[in-house]
Amino acid sequence: MASPLRTDIHVSEDLEKLSLRAAEIFVSCSGESITSKKNFRAALSGGSTPKRLHALLASEPFRSRVDWRGVEVFFGDERCVPPEHRDSNFGAANEALLSRVPARAHRILGELPPREAALRYEEEVRRAFGFEAGVPSLDLVYLGLGADGHTASLFPGTAALDETERLAVEVYVERLESWRVTLTLPVLNAARKVVFLVSGRAKAEIVREVIAGPDGGYPASLVRPTGGSVLWLLDRAAASLL
Ligand code: 6PG
Secondary structure, three states: OOOOOEEEEEEEOOHHHHHHHHHHHHHHHHHHHHHHHOOEEEEEOOOOOOHHHHHHHOOOOOHHHOOHHHEEEEEOEEEOOOOOOOOOHHHHHHHHOHHHOOOEEOOOOOOOOHHHHHHHHHHHHHHHOOOOOOOOOOOEEEEOOOOOOOEOOEOOOOHHHHOOOOOEEEEEEHHHOEEEEEEOHHHHHHOOOEEEEEOOHHHHHHHHHHHHOOOOOOHHHHOOOOOOEEEEEEEOOOOOOO
């Protein structure tokens, strides 16, 4: 029997206020981590929802509240495209944030063949953690939620959901007819803090299913961090069916 998971929910009026809340979390988590262990390792989510968060972190007052030299940025997933491609999660985060702050970024090499990109990313993650034994524990992981219940690039019905050894895997997404690279559940569930960012009425049904419904086996429902809790930052529209 899985250990009980505490689901904390914070509803903001709109995406702007949700993003401000998410930025405050980044500032506080990074401050605590850097104070205690001189580094802060966070994974950014992809898609459109986090774009405002990234822009906020690159601008005042948030920019100067983070000791960026101690920050290492990872990605929860990436589309298998070059970084300059319009679909690249790194490309978007680099334009909005990473090119504007002295953080160290660990990019998924989307321009490589998918399996090679996944293997290289796993090696990069392990190296960043000094090849510590076991599953690396990121300090903070932001995640998005797709209308089908996917998170990162852990899509329903893919073998990625069953991966227990690898830290990152390549995923072919039939519906999108495209390849992705994603962190696996062992990594997401080893994170110290997991924060879902979900905005918009189009996500209200899946939010209700994942948070309040019977265990529908959605990929997002499999995110059960050993720390025992998940924080959902929702705007009013995404929370409208809760
Ligand atoms: C990606 C993501 C994916 C995303 C959700 C929500 O690469 O697309 O990591 O999991 O977070 O699909 O996307 P939106 O924020 O665009 O709705």
